[in-house]
Amino acid sequence: MKTRFWLLYVLPICLILVFVAIMASGALLKKPFGADDRLLESVQTLQKQVEGKKWTEAKSQIDYAMKAWDKIVNRIQFSVERETIYDILGTLARMKGGIAAEDDKAIMEEIYYFYVLWDNLGD
Template sequence: MKKFLLFSVPSLFLILSVVLMTGGSWIKEPMGAHDDLFSYVQNIEHFIEEENWEEASEEHQNAQQAWDTISKRIQYSVEREDMLAISETLSRIEGGIKEEDTSSISPELYYFYELWSELG
């Protein structure tokens, strides 16, 4: 029994560590309706095209909350620079929404899409 525990506990720990560190692409996916970051950003893009700034601001708040949830899940499986880049992009989008400047938000949205597709 001691030998079994001696080998199984470290093996299980190593397996779980490898799964956690390599699972960024599936860990980032939404686990509920409240953390679907990609959908929130797509909604922001839609509201900006219609120049509906209040709805875009509300969606941005939802996106920020979703990112806070997702970033805690993926912090061990993705590069720190990628996480910081997404945070910066969301901040720039927020600034563009507050200024109601479509031309500054569009490049940030497409940069976010690229970061998101490469994440994990």
């Protein structure tokens, strides 16, 4: 009888609580956990480099940002909408293309769009 109670009531309630916690944790999981996943700081540094037209540093910074995003996606993939993940990836890719073309205006547009996406990530 006790086993049946655990299987019918306690186990499903615990699973639902775990799933809700995972789905609501996007805002927490987007924050950096180490030195290799600081995406927001990387984009802010990239903004300064683009404003100063330091294209070599900007290229290395966007490469770091892409690697950081790959790490963050693995953490947030179950708690954030897929469309938002693709939007941020597309924004980073357009920034990388803008850096290759040295088009500072296009990059700045994408940086500010990234900031909006990042602020809404996990909400």
